[in-house]
Amino acid sequence: MPTKKLWGGRFSSEEDPFFSDFNRSLPFDSELLEVDILGSLAYARALERAGVFNRRERLSVEKGLRGVLKDHLRNPGFIEESRAEDVHTYVEQALTGKVGALALKLHTGRSRNDQVATDLRLYLLQKESGIEKRILALLHTLADLADEYLGVILPGYTHLQRAQPVLFSHYLLSYAEMLLRDLERLGDAKSRTDVCPLGSGALSGTVYNIDRKALAHDLGFSTVSGNSMDAVSDRDFVLDFLFFACTLQIHLSRLSEDFILYNSGEFSFLQMDDSVASGSSLMPQKKNPDALELVRSKTGRTLGHLVSLMTVLKGTPMTYNKDLQEDKEGLFDAIKTTEDCLHMVQLVLERVHLNPQRMQESATQGYLNATELADYLVAKNMPFREAHSLIGKIVVRASELGLTLEELPIREYQSFSPLFEEDLYGCLDLKKAVARRKELGGTSPATVKKAIRTLRRKIQKYR
Ligand code: ARG
Numbered sequence: 001m002p003t004k005k006l007w008g009g010r011f012s013s014e015e016d017p018f019f020s021d022f023n024r025s026l027p028f029d030s031e032l033l034e035v036d037i038l039g040s041l042a043y044a045r046a047l048e049r050a051g052v053f054n055r056r057e058r059l060s061v062e063k064g065l066r067g068v069l070k071d072h073l074r075n076p077g078f079i080e081e082s083r084a085e086d087v088h089t090y091v092e093q094a095l096t097g098k099v100g101a102l103a104l105k106l107h108t109g110r111s112r113n114d115q116v117a118t119d120l121r122l123y124l125l126q127k128e129s130g131i132e133k134r135i136l137a138l139l140h141t142l143a144d145l146a147d148e149y150l151g152v153i154l155p156g157y158t159h160l161q162r163a164q165p166v167l168f169s170h171y172l173l174s175y176a177e178m179l180l181r182d183l184e185r186l187g188d189a190k191s192r193t194d195v196c197p198l199g200s201g202a203l204s205g206t207v208y209n210i211d212r213k214a215l216a217h218d219l220g221f222s223t224v225s226g227n228s229m230d231a232v233s234d235r236d237f238v239l240d241f242l243f244f245a246c247t248l249q250i251h252l253s254r255l256s257e258d259f260i261l262y263n264s265g266e267f268s269f270l271q272m273d274d275s276v277a278s279g280s281s282l283m284p285q286k287k288n289p290d291a292l293e294l295v296r297s298k299t300g301r302t303l304g305h306l307v308s309l310m311t312v313l314k315g316t317p318m319t320y321n322k323d324l325q326e327d328k329e330g331l332f333d334a335i336k337t338t339e340d341c342l343h344m345v346q347l348v349l350e351r352v353h354l355n356p357q358r359m360q361e362s363a364t365q366g367y368l369n370a371t372e373l374a375d376y377l378v379a380k381n382m383p384f385r386e387a388h389s390l391i392g393k394i395v396v397r398a399s400e401l402g403l404t405l406e407e408l409p410i411r412e413y414q415s416f417s418p419l420f421e422e423d424l425y426g427c428l429d430l431k432k433a434v435a436r437r438k439e440l441g442g443t444s445p446a447t448v449k450k451a452i453r454t455l456r457r458k459i460q461k462y463r
Contacts, residue, residue: 025086025325030079031332032087035122037069039115040091042218043198044106050209052108061106064098065091086325087119088112109210111202113232113320118198120327122219124241127335128190132183132462134342135248139179139459141349146172146452151445152356153430154269155363162366165430168359169452170443176455178251183462185247189240196221197231203319204228233319235309235327242306242331245338249299252341256292259348263289268358273351276344291348295341302337305330363430367395369405372427372436380419390416 015023041062048058068091071078084090095103146169156166196216199206205228216224225231262269272289280286312326370391377387394416398408406428413420426432438444 020085023085023322025328026079026082026084026090028329028332029087029116029325030090031328032116032119032123033072033079033091034069035119035126036087036091036115037065038122039118039198039219040065040095040106042215043110045218046199046210046215047106047108047208049211049214050109052208053105057102057105060099061095061102064095064103067098068094086112086116088115109201109206109208110198111200111232113202114197114200114228116324117200117232117234118196118219120235120331121193121195121197121221121237124193124237124331124335125190125220127339128186128193128241131335131338131342132186132190134339134346135179135183135186136459136462138342138346138349139176139455141346142172142176142179143452143455143459145169145349146176146448146455149354149356150448150452152354152359153363153434154359155366155368156443162362162368164371165363165368165434166443167434167445167448168354168356169448173448173451173455175251175255179248180455180458182244182248182251185244186241189237189244191222192240193237194222195225195237196223197225197234200225200228200231203232229319233316233321233324235313235324238327238331239306239309239313242302242309242334245302245334246299246306248338249295249302249341252345253296253299255345256289256296259352260289260292260296263292267362269355269362271353271355272348273353276348276351291344295344298337298341302334305334360430364404367398367405369428369430369433370395372433373405373424376424376427377417377419382417382419 044053044058044061044065047053048055053061071094078094079087079090082090082093084093092103092107095106149172150167150169152168153165154168154171155162156164156171196212196219198215198219199210199212212224216222225234259270259272261267263272272287272291274287276291277287278290280288308330309327312323316323373394374384374387374391377390378384382390394408394413395405397412397416398405401408401412406425410420410422410424413424435444435446438447440447
């Protein structure tokens, strides 16, 4: 049986069933049911303040709305069986079942246009706060790992070629920096979500005496929108969130990529815990890092949602257009994907088995201390470019002989330059090389220790 439309008045023929399904958003916007009811509860109070409802009516509507929510929590099947067009229609119909015509009065001065914009903002604000907590938890885990493994040396790479030794903790903190920036971006997105459009009506504002500031305050918003036309058609706040989510996931994807490599037999710097790895159906020896491969690939979904919504928005004339209904599924999926990826990476990090010895061994191969040797010559007044080229030749010589720079005899060095003396071997030590990078942002243990403390202080400030 077709349900009654909110806008049936001017229509004489029935809706085509295919159009009806095409047009419906209830199958996905039912996600907004709780915030839709929160919005209506506050709007009922605003209508009472405006003199549209008396106290008894407002109380009755409130009781009805709470009843609709309770029914839903007890039996989510109600909404699944409903043929309502969208969640707002569903709630109104369910409320009508409880309080009769009073339910229709609740829509006085309100349009689904300002209603859906309000719902989406309330919903997103809740999710943004949850995601903020998850990022903080991940930062906490990074700080703990950095503390626990302080002193372990890892080969640092550029172009995926071993380049210079760094502390493993320094490497971990590079991801903490990214996540701190993500938190800032999230805060920014949050502040732009935190604006109440309710009271804008369909597009031109309300003729009723709605105290919009009190209404916004009642709903927990910090501020109210300043232009009714913008308020019902603005979805920038969703773009802001999606951009944040993409950047965060790009960071998680990079970390995943590193760990997938480090987990391989060739690197063996770490091993995934059995609880977050999977096997092969054919090759019994395999333990695959599927969890991180999925984190890496799911980034693509969120990127898609961002591009998709930007494309939707670019062509919409003022003000509300049904195009805006397309904002939801991508956003909901991006939220869930972001939450899931954060949770997955958290589990992987908490349980990872590190192999510091392998990292250290690998750092001793590949001439990672060649730069130290160039610095040695610079200290003896050779211009850096010249030293760089000379050490390049020495590295070729050492590798021809199958020796490390530590093993190459002094006479070999001296055949390249008389500036070399026995003390050159002292500067080749990886620990010393790391310890020399002691300026702010460098990899020396003292600097990294301070950086961990700074990170912990920043986490604390958010809490
Ligand atoms: N389901 C709609 C959406 O998500 C709600 C607003 C409908 N407004 C309208 N004027 N048809 O955008």
